[in-house]
Amino acid sequence: FELISDEGYRFDGRKPSELRRVRCNMGVFTQADGSAYIEQGNTKVLAAIYGPHEASNNMRSRVCLDKCFINCEFSQAMFSSAERKKRSRGDRKGKDMSAHIKQTFEAAVRTQLYPRSQIDIYLQVLHSDGSLYCACVNAATLALIDAGIAMKDYVCACSASLTKETSLIDINHVEELAGCAEFSAAIMPKLDQIIYSELNGRIHQDELGQLVDAVTNGCKDIFAVIDRFEVITDNTEIAVSPRSLHS
Amino acid sequence: MAKVMLGESEKWFIIHGIQDDMRNDGRSCEDYRHIEVETGVVSNTHGSSRLRLGSSELLVGVKVELGSPDPKAPTEGLIHFHVDCSPNADPSFQGRGGEDLSANISCILTRIYCNKSSIDLNTLGIIPHKQCWVVHVDVLILECGGNLLDAVSVAVKAALHNTGVPNIQVTDGDEGTQEISLPDDPNDVKFINTINAPVLVTISKVGSRHVVDASAEEELCCNASLVMGVTKRGRTTGMRKMGGGSLDPESIPEMIGTGKNIGRQLHISLDKLLKTEQGMAEDIEKAGYL
Numbered sequence: 001f002e003l004i005s006d007e008g009y010r011f012d013g014r015k016p017s018e019l020r021r022v023r024c025n026m027g028v029f030t031q032a033d034g035s036a037y038i039e040q041g042n043t044k045v046l047a048a049i050y051g052p053h054e055a056s057n058n059m060r061s062r063v064c065l066d067k068c069f070i071n072c073e074f075s076q077a078m079f080s081s082a083e084r085k086k087r088s089r090g091d092r093k094g095k096d097m098s099a100h101i102k103q104t105f106e107a108a109v110r111t112q113l114y115p116r117s118q119i120d121i122y123l124q125v126l127h128s129d130g131s132l133y134c135a136c137v138n139a140a141t142l143a144l145i146d147a148g149i150a151m152k153d154y155v156c157a158c159s160a161s162l163t164k165e166t167s168l169i170d171i172n173h174v175e176e177l178a179g180c181a182e183f184s185a186a187i188m189p190k191l192d193q194i195i196y197s198e199l200n201g202r203i204h205q206d207e208l209g210q211l212v213d214a215v216t217n218g219c220k221d222i223f224a225v226i227d228r229f230e231v232i233t234d235n236t237e238i239a240v241s242p243r244s245l246h247s
Numbered sequence: 248m249a250k251v252m253l254g255e256s257e258k259w260f261i262i263h264g265i266q267d268d269m270r271n272d273g274r275s276c277e278d279y280r281h282i283e284v285e286t287g288v289v290s291n292t293h294g295s296s297r298l299r300l301g302s303s304e305l306l307v308g309v310k311v312e313l314g315s316p317d318p319k320a321p322t323e324g325l326i327h328f329h330v331d332c333s334p335n336a337d338p339s340f341q342g343r344g345g346e347d348l349s350a351n352i353s354c355i356l357t358r359i360y361c362n363k364s365s366i367d368l369n370t371l372g373i374i375p376h377k378q379c380w381v382v383h384v385d386v387l388i389l390e391c392g393g394n395l396l397d398a399v400s401v402a403v404k405a406a407l408h409n410t411g412v413p414n415i416q417v418t419d420g421d422e423g424t425q426e427i428s429l430p431d432d433p434n435d436v437k438f439i440n441t442i443n444a445p446v447l448v449t450i451s452k453v454g455s456r457h458v459v460d461a462s463a464e465e466e467l468c469c470n471a472s473l474v475m476g477v478t479k480r481g482r483t484t485g486m487r488k489m490g491g492g493s494l495d496p497e498s499i500p501e502m503i504g505t506g507k508n509i510g511r512q513l514h515i516s517l518d519k520l521l522k523t524e525q526g527m528a529e530d531i532e533k534a535g536y537l
Contacts, residue, residue: 025537029390030302032335037536042290046389046536048335056338073334073341078385079292079308086329089342122334122341124389126306127291 003163003178010168010175012041019158019170019218022225024139026146032122034147038139041172042129047139049147051119059118067111068119072102074136076125100196101136104157104186107195108141110150119149130172131159133198137186138222153188154226155195158218160184160211162203167214169221185215189223250337251463261468262454271464277509279460284401284517286409286524288535294410294439297535298402301462302392304336305399307384307406311413313427314381316372324371324379328356330386330399337391345388352386352399359400359445359476359485366407366444370437373415374425380412382439393463396474400447401517407444408521411436445476445484446513448506452494457502459509473502477510479518 004010014020020041029035034049055063062069074097076087087094105121121143123136137157144151161168161180168175176182181201187194194216203211253261261271268275280301289295294309316323330352332345339345360366371380384406386399414435420426451461451472461469470492476484483503488494494502 023537028536029304029335031390031392035335039537044535046335050338071341075331075333077306077308077387078329078331078383079289079295079310082291084310084312084383084385120334120338120341122338124333124335124387126387127289 003161003168003175003180004166012172016166016168017214017217019221019225020172022138022222024142024226024229026142026229032143032147034143034145034149036139036142036146038135038142040131040135040138040170042127043131043135043172044125044127045132045135045139046124046126047136047143048122048124049120049140049143049149050122051147052114052117052149053119055116055118063116063118066115068109068114068117070102070105070109070111070119070121072098072105072121072123074098074101074123074125076128080125080128097133097136100133100198101140104137104155104196105140105144108151108153108155108188109144110152113150128173130174130176131170131184133157133184134159134170134186134222137196138226142226153191154223155186156189156219156223156226157184157186157196158215158222160214160218162207162211165207167211169214169218181211183211183215185212185219187216187219189220250339251467253464253467257464258468261465265453265456265458265465265468268456270458270462272462274460276456276458277505279397279509279513280462282398282401282516284405284520285535286405286521293412293436294406294408296402296405296409298398298405300392300394300398300401300460302390303395303398304388304390304392305402306387306389307399307402308387309406309410310383310385311410312381312383313373313378315377316375316379318376320368321376322372322379323368324381326357326360326366326368326371326382326384328353328360328384328386328403330356330388332388332391335389348388348395352396355396355447355474355485355487356384356386356399356403358487359447362484364443364478364482365484367440370440371412373427374417377425378427382407382410382412391463393466394449394460396447396449397460397513400445400476401513404441404444404446404517405521407439408441410439412439413437443478445478446510446517447474447476448510448513449474449489450502450506451490452492452498452502457498457505459505473499473506475503475506475510477507477514479511479514481507481511483507 134157
């Protein structure tokens with residue numbers, strides 16, 4: 001099974017440096033303070049933000065005097081993968097993913113502006129087809145913008161894999177299963193800083209530079225797509241003018 | 248925060264308004280809020296639906312698997328319901344917080360569907376005593392805006408209507424065993440017949456009147472409600488009283504009558520919508536959350 005055909009196309013017809021189609025929408029829920037929906041190819045993720053608010057009863061112990069703390073929960077719908085899998089909410093993989101996303105946003109959100117409070121990030125995967133972490137981070141960024149929470153910069157995430165000396169950007173489920181090394185990273189595009197990175201698999205040290213460059217370019221492409229999305233410019237305008245009761 | 252809190256005066260305002268047949272959003276006591284239903288939104292499943300009722304938002308996915316039938320009913324298939332309350336709806340659903348609500352809703356769904364008249368389970372049997380279809384209905388609650396049970400039941404009916412069970416061929420294999428073969432064409436499916444599938448109607452008692460489709464604020468003003476499963480022909484498949492308050496025995500037949508009428512109308516509208524959707528071209532893009 002070839003990941004790249006002889007003509008240089010991947011099995012879903014993309015070129016190695018091409019992203020999947022990204023479609024997004026903000027303000028999907030009325031009750032959450034901020035919400036967003038993103039589709040990267042077939043990976044569909046919903047993000048909801050509650051906060052900043054006073055720490056809830058069972059998390060009082062995590063309150064910090066000088067900054068807010070971020071609480072993140074990641075869950076996958078049972079019909080999200082091809083095989084129906086009954087996932088309990090607190091399973092290891094979910095907790096692992098929640099911890100990574102929490103760590104990512106603690107670096108990006110201006111937590112010092114919200115002392116003694118809590119920000120909840122809830123992610124729900126409706127359809128999983130690879131690059132779950134990346135889609136979740138992108139959805140959470142949009143939702144945080146929708147909630148009006150101050151951040152240092154956007155956070156865009158992308159994944160890449162290396163095969164036959166070519167980097168493949170934005171890998172899907174089949175490419176993930178192929179067994180090559182998989183590198184995901186979240187960067188702040190304008191500040192050009194990597195705030196989270198994860199490499200699974202084994203690659204040669206000389207190839208690492210190429211992979212990091214590929215992922216950074218992928219993230220900047222995602223930033224270009226998200227930034228062009230009109231709702232963001234509308235949202236930032238609304239922040240300046242008086243908010244209506246039902247927005 | 249998603250939790251709705253009402254002050255005393257707000258509660259009395261709602262109760263007095265309902266007594267005059269005027270609810271906060273201008274509806275009468277027997278009106279439903281705007282319902283949006285879309286089927287076939289999740290491609291990984293055999294059937295799915297998305298529903299929006301007021302500010303409640305749900306996603307239902309149906310997957311069918313092969314399994315062995317219950318020894319007490321060897322020719323029938325099985326239906327399992329599972330409800331997942333996403334923390335998106337309310338931060339208190341984080342971790343295991345939503346389990347009580349999930350268990351409650353899935354019990355009610357099981358009760359109204361697992362009787363002879365709702366869905367003919369014999370159509371889901373393959374080889375008696377050995378193989379049958381097991382239908383897993385997974386409900387994902389994304390937002391709670393009051394009246395969850397009605398919303399869940401309508402979404403489940405729409406999703407089951409949209410569910411295509413693969414057409415299986417049973418052939419005689421060696422040594423008297425029977426072999427099953429799945430079709431190659433993914434569109435070679437048989438849709439589940441939901442003509443008798445019930446829909447839940449919740450009638451809440453607020454003050455001295457009863458209202459249908461209580462919003463989140465109205466639910467806080469009501470102590471007792473009656474949930475009933477109603478089929479297309481107006482027959483009741485199950486009934487339960489919820490809430491800590493009490494109901495006057497004389498008012499119960501009236502509530503049941505209202506519930507039956509409303510249930511019938513709900514079925515008519517839903518069936519009309521499902522028929523229109525089926526008639527639409529296959530390549531029309533589903534809006535989903537975009």
